[in-house]
Amino acid sequence: MEVLATRVDRRHESHDLNRRVMVQRLEEIDRLTAAVRHGGSARAVERHRARGRMLVRERVELLVDPHEYFLELSPLAAWDADYADGASLVTGVGVVSGVECVFVGNDFTVRGGSINPYTMRKTLRAFEIAEQNRLPVIQLTESGGGDLPAQAESFVDGGRFFRDLSRLSRAGIPTVDVVFGNATAGGAYQPGMSDYAVLIKQRSHVFLGGPPLVKMATGEDADPEELGGADMHATVSGLADYLAVDEHEALRVTRTIVGHLNWRKQGGPPTRPADEPVHDPADLLGIASHDLKVPFDPREVLARIVDGSRFEEFKPLYGRQLVTGWATLHGYPVGVLANHGVLMSEESEKAAQFIALCNQIDTPLLFLQNTTGFVVGTEYERGGITKNGSKMVRAVANSTVPHVTVMTGASYGAGNYGMSGRAYQPRFVFTWPNHRIGVMGPKQMSGVLSIVARGAAAARGVPFDEDEDRRRREAIETQLERESTALFATGRLWDDGIIDPRDTRTVVGIALSCAHNGPVRGTTDFGPFRM
Incomplete structure (x- = not known):
């Protein structure tokens, strides 16, 4: 497998800003966790x-x-x-x-x-x-x-x-x-x-x-x-x-x-060398964007969590906003799906094929979520995004190999489902402190509700109250900003805990080790896909 290179510049102001914001969030989580552990x-x-x-x-x-x-x-x-x-x-x-x-x-x-x-x-x-x-x-x-x-x-x-x-x-x-x-x-x-x-x-x-x-x-x-x-x-x-x-x-x-239980792992022990990544995991603090509108390359994450930073990428020139491929982590083979943006038809078809391949060879799946969801619009509907997005979701739903999900950024809309969110029963779900989750972003939702309210007023033939609309939009955005945070999500057990990005390799390794206590078997039965 190829050893991933890196383009991270620790001296760049964006890296420094990302790191400072991430450290502040970690300090808040550490303070809250310390109080609980007392x-x-x-x-x-x-x-x-x-x-x-x-x-x-x-x-x-x-x-x-x-x-x-x-x-x-x-x-x-x-x-x-x-x-x-x-x-x-x-x-x-x-x-x-x-x-x-x-x-x-x-x-x-x-x-x-x-x-x-x-x-x-x-x-x-x-x-x-x-x-x-x-x-x-x-x-x-x-x-x-x-x-x-x-x-x-x-x-x-x-x-x-x-x-x-x-x-x-x-x-x-x-x-x-x-x-x-x-x-x-x-x-x-x-x-x-x-x-x-x-x-x-x-x-x-x-x-x-x-x-x-x-x-x-x-x-x-x-x-x-x-x-x-x-x-x-x-x-x-x-x-x-x-x-x-x-x-x-x-x-x-x-x-x-x-x-005295005479317990044995039915999925077997690690089978590959579990050497440390070539690149420093501490860089992850500055790689994850504090502003989720700014994407970051998930290969930079993989280079700091997988064994020896080795990664065999699958279909690298197709559906480029979804990175797929094979690696090992603490010696366990794993198939990776890691996104950094919207999911289009190409990404959806690529994901469905890759999930089927991993099931064929009994390989667990690691999902690194950072997505605004599936793309919308007339052009994309005519291009089959609903049909193709459904293929991806069906593949995730019917996959039988263990899934481990880490939310490294945004998790909006059905992108949460397509990337094996909580509802799809991954073995473990962990989040980074910068994680955001919801049906859509706060501004998008307030805007959608405003358009609906404006249309309803026009249909009734009554004036539209712009001041009330502004107050309602501000209230909705404030509410959703609070309800989409990593802390709000973990408080409601939508995940299994917020982790320090630097601990991702260790935490995912533990999750994979736990999953191998049971049998690790894939399936070839995904039901009929729409062609």
């Missing part, structure tokens, strides 16, 4: 430690193998919502006893680890990742149960939590639940529906109804230990499979459980 209020953290309990991330750290990774997912879930950032839950993927696992851990210092709608969505996304990639699940349970004021938004969908646990087990994907405190009401089904349940003496309490509810329902004055303590479940009910004396032993037992 846990709840200082008082809540102190009270938790005074009870002799570890914080959830300390438990994760002790579980993960020394010198191995833990990639936290959606750390800013619920950002700018009515709930605490992070949604009182830690999720991620990490290596335990040599096995890549999905973690789901309650943060008891944030509203007692209570479950709100964002907690539920974050949990279900973690289970989806486990199922798609065949990753064992480790749950670190310590929760006060549902966030009762929000029960109307989470109760009905909450049943999926237990359904997914059951389906993971049916699919042969092991689930382990370690109870560090209370597992009450619905939370009691977490150890009950897991393959392995680890409880801690004098700490774990598992019951469908706690003492207050038992008193109200039956009049019985129930003792918590007799009702649902760890000793009772280990010796009487049989719920507990392992009884630990403290948190450290519970974590050691969990590592032992994962160690």
